[in-house]
Amino acid sequence: MKRLMLDGPGALRWEDCPEPTLDAPDQALVRPIAVATCDLDPAVLQGHFPLPGPYPFGHEGIAEVIAVGEGVRTVTPGDRVVVPFQISCGVCAPCLRGRTGNCTAHTRMSSYGLGLMGGLEWGGLWADLALIPHADAMLVPLPAGIDPVAVASASDNIPDAYRAVAPQLSADPGAEVLILGGSAATSIGLYAAGLAVALGASRTVYLDTDPERLEIAAELGAESIEGDSTTRVGRFLITVEAAGGATALRAAINATAGDGWCTSVSVQAQDVPLPLLGMYSRCCTFHTGRAHVRPAIPHVLDLVATGRFDPSVVTTRTVPFEDSLDALLEAPRKLVAVR
Template sequence: MKRLLLSGPGALTWDEAPEPEITHPAQALVRPIAVATCDIDPAVLRGAFPLPGPYPFGHEGVAEVVATGEQVRSVRVGDRVVVPFQISCGVCKACLRGRTGNCTSHPPLSTFGLGALGGLDWGGLWADLALIPHADAMLVPLPAGVDPAAVASASDNLPDAYRAVGPQLADDPGAEVLVIGGPAAPSIGLYAAGLAVALGSERVVYLDDSAERLAIAQKLGAEVIEGPRDARVGRFPIAVEAAGGAKALRAALAAATYDGYCTSVSVQTKDVALPVFDMYTRCCTFHTGRAHARPVIPAVLDLVAAGRFDPALVTSVTVPWADSVDALLETPLKLVAVR
């Protein structure tokens, strides 16, 4: 089979590899039909993020089931499914608590398509076939009528955005939300703004200095403010930092009101000094880290299926599968390749 191999910054090639085979009755084989770039992928391709190759590329996508082991009950051949980027068994203590990104049945950080960081044995989703080790626990059937290309990022970036606003709005319905957007996690920030609108926030403010991202946020229903990532735009019960860097992180923390909740969805590769005493006095809750994707994928898909949220507004480029390499090297905001 063919798979996309990243061998270094700006270096992508179609590679021939043996087809994966089902070796356990709980496994399934899937054929990716719509794959998307994660927000870290452009940085990887530019050499700005520390994930050197070679490794099979791609960890966000919707696929068609082509074969199942005899124990698989939740999906059948021909079903279209979202493939979570994290490997999870569904039965260990971590998985049962909804912490599927820390499944204890496999080595820490086990994921598709993230090289040595996630383990090379899982392969990537930019391929003709992918082996799913725990089909019933991992695969999420696509609701009828939902375009696979629209939710190709339901593997990772969409759940990442949902965790930053969904639980908080469930706890505080209608709460106002601030999203500080930027280049570190551009689609996640936009998804967070759109999801907050869909989930009933009475006011969603999106702050950014990019005309492209501001226009998308406005289409998603957010109130947009053009300005630097550390601009003061008020206090909010829910703040989301997606811009990257110390200034944006401290600005998001400063924007969280008393008993406010701040989530950083960007990957901070350097230590950042935090205003801990100020956070203490405001009873500010701060969360960062990898999203546990699998448990919230159904909630995201339900919002899309109900017409309340359209993630396709964030997709900047859609290309045929054969044009993937050239399109990836252009490093657009959100690329989706389909076949």
Template sequence: MRELNLFSAGDLRWVDKPDPTLRTPRDAIVRPFVVSRCDGDTLPIHRKVSRAMQAGLRAGLIDPAVGHICGPLPFAGPFAIGHECVAEVVEVGDAVESVRPGDHVVVPWSVSCGHCGPCRRGLTSKCETTRAAAGGERTLSAYGFGPASGEFGGMASDLVRVPHADAMLVPLPTGLDPLRVAAASDNLSDAWRTVAPALRDRPDASVLVVGGGARSIGLYAAGLAVALGSPRVEYVDVDPTRLAIAESLGVAVRERPRRPRGGFGAYDVVVEASSSSPGLRAAVRSTAPGGVCTAVGYYVGTATGVPLMHMYATDITLRLGVSHPRAVLPELLDWIAATGFPAERVTTELADFDDAPTAYAARTTKLVLHRAPLG
């Protein structure tokens, strides 16, 4: 089978690999037919970061967690890439009960067992079972991050093995267009967790999204906030294309400085999607008293400079951490199926699956690969 590998910045190739096989009766084999590029994948695809990050780790300028997730030479190729997909089940083990061949499913980016303590609490990306590794415990157990996060391969592949299939795979609701939820494995579910719980608790909450590096997550979050009924949703960014997409989703938009120095007002719910230290500080300073700011970007430096005294004086909550898609996917997919939320508007390039090596390197907000399912 073919597996898309990142060799170095801008160099992606199909690599021939043996077809995956069922290793336990709880496994499934799936065939991805919609694959979406995560916002975070653009970092190693578009920039030569491996050696610089290695030097930063050694100098203490980059947080050690980067090495734990991506290896001591972060993003060193070749490695299998891709961790967002909608797939067709092609084979299941004897113990699998919830899916069968022919079913269309979303595969979460992180691998989880569904039974350990963290999984039962909804912290599926911190599954104790799948993170257990020889000689210790992985920081993450995931598709598409390289061997430091497990030998699971990437989702931009002809076939993918899914362990703990009953716990992992989430069937697509009948009639829901797979292209609409192409990013449900990660970016779309990540956006959901930034606004849906807060607006459930406070339906009248105002929402600000600081857009940027987490390109699609910020757009999904802004659109979801409008669809969930927030009376005031604003999106700030430096990119005209993303500002136009946000506006098409019913969001009020304005251009922001590239390095904001202060806040943008006062909002009950703030989503920090610039993935930058200045953006994070501006997002915190834009959070109203008693509000919540959720950061979804990568903040790899050890000197981010979070304004803790301002947070103390204003009484706000800052949340950040990996997303736990398996915990929210059933609710998210059912809601999109019921409301018709047009998440596909965030997609800026739709490419043929066979063209993955070229398409995956595109400098665009949201790339989606597709091919026809078998059935």
């Protein structure tokens, strides 16, 4: 079979490799049919994020089940499924608590398509086949009527955005939400804006300097305001930092209202001093870290299936699978390759 390999910034190649095989009863083989770029991928391809190759590429996608082990009960060959990017067993203590990104059955941060950071043994989803080690725990069947292309990022980026707004809007229905968009997380902030609108935020403000992203946010129902992360637009009970960098992080925290909640979905490469006195004074809660995506995926799919949220608006380019390499090197904001 063929798989896409990343050798380093600007260096991709197709590689012939042996097909994976089932060797345990809880496993499944899947064929990716709609694979998307994560927000981290363009940064890696452009050399802005240190994730050295070579490694099998791709960790967001929808797949068709090809074969299952004798112990698999929830999916059958022919089913279309979301493949969570994180490897999770479903039965360890963190998995049972919904903390699937910290599964203790495997090495910490085990995932598809993230090189040494996620473990090379899992391969990538930009491939003809992928092995799912815990099919019943990991795979989420795609509801009828949902276009795989629309939800290709349901493996990672869309659930990442969901965790930044959904729990808080559940605790404070109708709260106002501010999202600081920017180059570091080009799609997660947009998904967060659309999800906040879908989940009933009384006001959803998307702040960014990029005209294309501002237009997409407006199409998703948000109030788009042009400005950098330091532009003051008020204080909000829920804030999402999706711009990257110390300035944006502190700006998001400073824009969080009393008893509010600020979530950073960016990867901060350096230590950032926080405005702790202001956070203490306002009883501000701050959260950062990897999203535990598996528990959020069914909720995201339900919002799409019921017409409340359309993630396809965020996709900026769709190409045939065989054209993936050239399209990836052009680094579009959100690329989906389709079989």
